[in-house]
Amino acid sequence: MRQPRRPSRRAFAAIAASVMGLLMTSAIAAPAAAEGRIRIAEQYGLGYLPLHVLRHNQLIEKHGKALGLDIAVEWVQLSGGAAMNDALLSGSIDLGSAGVGPLLTIWDRTRGNANVKAIASLNDMPLFLTTSNPKVKTLKDFTDADKIALPAVKVGVQARILQLAAEKELGAGKHDALDKLTVSMPHPDATAALLSGSGGITAHLSGPPFQYQQLDDPKMHKVFSSYDVLGGQHSFNLIWSKQSFRDDNPKTYRAFLNALREAMDSINADHEAAADAYLAQNKGSLDKGYILRLLNDPDIRFTVTPNRTEVFADFMHKVGAIKNKPASWKDYFFDDLHDGAGS
Structure with a gap:
C-alpha cells in the first residue's frame, strides 16, 4: 500500500503561517469583541428611574458612539439584591443594581477575587x-x-x-x-x-x-x-460591577458612567420628560401626574454621589453580616467618584 505523501517544507510553512495568522487575528479581535456589549439588570420602582431614562433615551449607545464604539445594551429585570448578586457572580449580567446592603455583601464576599465595587449611587429616597x-x-x-x-x-x-x-x-x-x-x-x-x-x-x-x-x-x-x-437622607439604590468588567471594557464602562450622569442631569432638569420615560418603561396603572408628585418631593433626589452608606457598612460589620469593615465609602466604590463629597 502506498504511504500518503508527506507535505513539503513549503506546505508546512504555509500551514504554520495560516494557523499563526488565525491565532493572531483571534487575539487581536478578542478585546474588540468584548468591548461594545453591556448587560444591565434593573428592578421595579422609581428608584431605578436613572436606568429607565438611560434605556428610553438610548444614552449608553449615544455616549458609546462619542467614544467610537457601537454598544449593544441588554436589559434584564430581577427582584432583590440576592438575585442581582447571584446573576453577577454567575456571569449572566455585567452590572447589577439594588440597595446598599447587597452591594456591601458582595463587596465583602469578593475582596481579592472578583473585587465587586459600586459604580455610582442612583438616588436618595426614603423607604x-x-x-x-x-x-x-x-x-x-x-x-x-x-x-x-x-x-x-x-x-x-x-x-x-x-x-x-x-x-x-x-x-x-x-x-x-x-x-x-x-x-x-x-x-x-x-x-x-x-x-x-x-x-x-x-x-x-x-x-x-x-x-x-x-x-x-x-x-x-x-x-x-x-x-x-x-438620621437623614440616604442613598437607596446603587449600581455595581466586577473589577474585571471595568478593566476589560474601559470605553463601555466610561460610556455607561457618562450616560448615567446625563440621565441624572436630565431627570433633575425636566421632571416631565423623566415621568414620560418612567411610564414608557413601566407599564402600570400610575398616571403622569402621580409620578410628577413624587419627583417634586424634596425627600427624593437623583444623584450619583453616595450618601450615608457608611451607616449601613458600620452596622453590617457590627452584626457580623460582613467580615471586613471599610475605612470609608471609597473602599467599596470605584475611584471615579472619589473626588466627590460622598459618605
Whole structure:
C-alpha cells in the first residue's frame, strides 16, 4: 500500500503561517469583541428611574458612539439584591443594581477575587414600613400573626433597614428580632397582596412609588421612614460591577458612567420628560401626574454621589453580616467618584 505523501517544507510553512495568522487575528479581535456589549439588570420602582431614562433615551449607545464604539445594551429585570448578586457572580449580567446592603455583601464576599465595587449611587429616597394592621403603631406591636414583605429577606436594603430600626427600638442584640416575620416578594406582588389582604401579608417595607400607592388607601398607615432610622437622607439604590468588567471594557464602562450622569442631569432638569420615560418603561396603572408628585418631593433626589452608606457598612460589620469593615465609602466604590463629597 502506498504511504500518503508527506507535505513539503513549503506546505508546512504555509500551514504554520495560516494557523499563526488565525491565532493572531483571534487575539487581536478578542478585546474588540468584548468591548461594545453591556448587560444591565434593573428592578421595579422609581428608584431605578436613572436606568429607565438611560434605556428610553438610548444614552449608553449615544455616549458609546462619542467614544467610537457601537454598544449593544441588554436589559434584564430581577427582584432583590440576592438575585442581582447571584446573576453577577454567575456571569449572566455585567452590572447589577439594588440597595446598599447587597452591594456591601458582595463587596465583602469578593475582596481579592472578583473585587465587586459600586459604580455610582442612583438616588436618595426614603423607604417606608407600611401596614394594614391597625394595632401596629411601633415595631413592638408586631406579632407572629404578621407577615412583613421585603424584596429580599435578610440581605436586601429593606431587610437591613428593618434590622437597624429593630436594634434602635428594641435594643442592642435585637436587630434580627423581626426577621422571622419577613417573606420575600417583588414590590408589585407585595403591594397587591397587602392592599387586598391576601397571603397573610400585613406589612411591607418597599420604596417609591409603591409605598405612596399603599398610603393612598385609608386602611394603611406608616410605621416608620428610613430617614428617621438613619438620621437623614440616604442613598437607596446603587449600581455595581466586577473589577474585571471595568478593566476589560474601559470605553463601555466610561460610556455607561457618562450616560448615567446625563440621565441624572436630565431627570433633575425636566421632571416631565423623566415621568414620560418612567411610564414608557413601566407599564402600570400610575398616571403622569402621580409620578410628577413624587419627583417634586424634596425627600427624593437623583444623584450619583453616595450618601450615608457608611451607616449601613458600620452596622453590617457590627452584626457580623460582613467580615471586613471599610475605612470609608471609597473602599467599596470605584475611584471615579472619589473626588466627590460622598459618605
